[in-house]
């Protein structure tokens with residue numbers, strides 16, 4: 251049987267973060283200043299102070315403050331992590347949580363873990379929401395959440411209930 255690509259969360263760019271993950275992000279960083287890969291500025295899924303959509307091209311904008319990033323998955327995903335690296339290096343991004351996957355064999359994983367100090371491996375698969383608002387089908391990949399910042403204890407306490415939090419070796 252052929253499964254339509256839209257049902258495979260790793261092939262769709264429109265897989266929205268479920269509320270319990272957003273709650274944990276806010277518990278960790280206090281508030282979200284920026285969602286640089288947003289579905290909409292008018293009806294955003296993530297309650298950030300500022301949103302960049304595909305029309306804005308978040309990759310070309312400045313990423314100020316506390317960032318939550320659930321990037322469009324796909325072959326170009328590493329660009330989002332390189333951008334986060336740049337924004338963090340110049341001090342614009344003060345803290346970030348990234349929702350991506352445990353693709354440990356990829357260059358994108360290496361780029362992202364080079365700037366992260368903690369990774370949470372959820373103990374159950376995340377059911378991303380669809381644009382309709384309904385919970386989508388179970389994803390075909392193992393998700394992971396990454397913390398970039400100087401307060402790893404806050405990440406541990408916010409995400410410890412979601413899964414095992416690992417220290418990224420440097």
Ligand SMILES: C[S@@+](CC[C@H](N)C(=O)[O-])C[C@H]1O[C@@H](n2cnc3c(N)ncnc32)[C@H](O)[C@@H]1O
Pocket residue numbers: 263264265266267285286287288289290295296302303304305306307308309319320321322323
């Ligand atoms: C995985 S979804 C995440 C949506 C939302 N941030 C969330 O976490 O629920 C990625 C979103 O990024 C948007 N997107 C794609 N390319 C983009 C770009 N260059 N700049 C900003 N957003 C983009 C897609 O339309 C999609 O809504």
